[in-house]
Amino acid sequence: MIKNDISNKKPLNILEKIEETLEKLNEKMEVMIELQKSLGANTQQNTSALPDVSLDVMTLLSMPDHLRKTAMTLCRSKKATAEEISEKTQRARAVESAYLNQLVTMGYVKKEREGRKAYFYVDR
Amino acid sequence: MTEVIAVHSYKGGTGKTLMSINLAATLAKNGKKVCLFDLDFRAPSLFALLKAKPAECWLNDYLNNNCEIDKAIVDLSDRVPGQGRLYACFANPATDAIRDISSKDRKWEMRALGRLLALRESLLRDKGFDYLIFDTSPGLQYSSINAIVASDFVAVTTTGDRSDIDGTKRMITELYNLFEKKTGLIFNKILEPSLTAKKKEIETKINTEYQVPMFGLIPCYCDVLRAGGTLIFAQDKPDHPFTKILFEMAKKIENNDIT
Numbered sequence: 551m552i553k554n555d556i557s558n559k560k561p562l563n564i565l566e567k568i569e570e571t572l573e574k575l576n577e578k579m580e581v582m583i584e585l586q587k588s589l590g591a592n593t594q595q596n597t598s599a600l601p602d603v604s605l606d607v608m609t610l611l612s613m614p615d616h617l618r619k620t621a622m623t624l625c626r627s628k629k630a631t632a633e634e635i636s637e638k639t640q641r642a643r644a645v646e647s648a649y650l651n652q653l654v655t656m657g658y659v660k661k662e663r664e665g666r667k668a669y670f671y672v673d674r
Numbered sequence: 675m676t677e678v679i680a681v682h683s684y685k686g687g688t689g690k691t692l693m694s695i696n697l698a699a700t701l702a703k704n705g706k707k708v709c710l711f712d713l714d715f716r717a718p719s720l721f722a723l724l725k726a727k728p729a730e731c732w733l734n735d736y737l738n739n740n741c742e743i744d745k746a747i748v749d750l751s752d753r754v755p756g757q758g759r760l761y762a763c764f765a766n767p768a769t770d771a772i773r774d775i776s777s778k779d780r781k782w783e784m785r786a787l788g789r790l791l792a793l794r795e796s797l798l799r800d801k802g803f804d805y806l807i808f809d810t811s812p813g814l815q816y817s818s819i820n821a822i823v824a825s826d827f828v829a830v831t832t833t834g835d836r837s838d839i840d841g842t843k844r845m846i847t848e849l850y851n852l853f854e855k856k857t858g859l860i861f862n863k864i865l866e867p868s869l870t871a872k873k874k875e876i877e878t879k880i881n882t883e884y885q886v887p888m889f890g891l892i893p894c895y896c897d898v899l900r901a902g903g904t905l906i907f908a909q910d911k912p913d914h915p916f917t918k919i920l921f922e923m924a925k926k927i928e929n930n931d932i933t
Contacts, residue, residue: 606781
């Protein structure tokens with residue numbers, strides 16, 4: 551009986567792990583696509599801006615409009631998922647996920663996982 | 675819902691502090707619970723104008739994370755008639771405090787924005803305040819932009835002075851609009867003698883020129899200037915035309931008649 555239980559659970563666990571890994575890969579790919587689109591030839595300039603990162607109002611002002619909207623919305627929340635941000639900005643979840651991950655890559659926003667959910671927050 | 679109002683301007687001397695004090699007092703007179711904040715850290719004035727007893731802490735201490743907000747606000751409800759409540763939170767006017775806050779870095783300013791945003795939770799939700807009014811410093815400074823970002827509505831005060839017009843227009847398009855803030859224009863110290871008759875005409879003209887709705891049209895009243903900012907009109911001059919204009923502005927906020 552016990553043996554059967556373990557053998558039934560194992561494939562499920564493996565599938566869950568695979569799903570989780572695929573989600574992570576998917577998010578990384580979204581970031582790479584967004585970075586390529588938005589940063590393009592300015593990659594070098596952005597890399598050099600990375601050391602001094604803080605999501606202060608002057609930084610918010612100089613951001614492109616699409617990122618500012620996401621960043622401003624996150625500023626007003628303590629911690630939020632891409633889904634929660636998308637409800638407030640009225641944009642698609644996948645779009646917000648890409649923008650949030652871009653903000654994470656730029657160093658302005660932190661991301662942490664709780665179970666299967668990814669939470670974003672401004673580290674003050 | 676409009677709960678946090680930032681009173682801002684491009685140039686100094688446009689009447690921000692006068693508008694902030696009197697708008698807060700008018701809302702309180704209408705039975706609301708209001709807290710007025712002095713965010714002009716480089717030239718604090720509320721503490722001196724209101725001749726209040728200092729709170730245990732200054733707003734500077736709250737932003738520095740050295741105290742909670744209830745230690746930094748004082749009850750001034752005896753200054754307004756009726757059942758409403760008026761509170762204030764002062765910027766520290768001491769020279770070393772001004773020097774200290776002027777030398778803060780971006781990280782500190784980012785945290786200060788977080789502390790201002792947290793006031794929604796601590797004052798509006800937990801302590802039952804209806805409105806928070808931020809009196810800011812003029813132009814593009816960290817403290818003012820933090821206040822604008824933390825607000826729901828920006829009341830931009832201008833006098834129509836030549837030196838003020840272009841800067842005000844630029845701030846509307848390059849600051850408030852970028853942050854997607856609801857904005858209303860307070861046109862102060864108007865010298866037009868027949869303002870009442872020409873009100874509609876002037877409103878349309880200003881609306882076309884600045885591309886923002888009119889929030890208040892205020893003639894240049896000698897007795898307002900003579901008072902030197904020390905009068906709370908809702909209390910001291912209830913029948914003054916300035917008090918009546920403030921009442922209309924407060925009603926717009928209370929009815930959420932702000933676009």
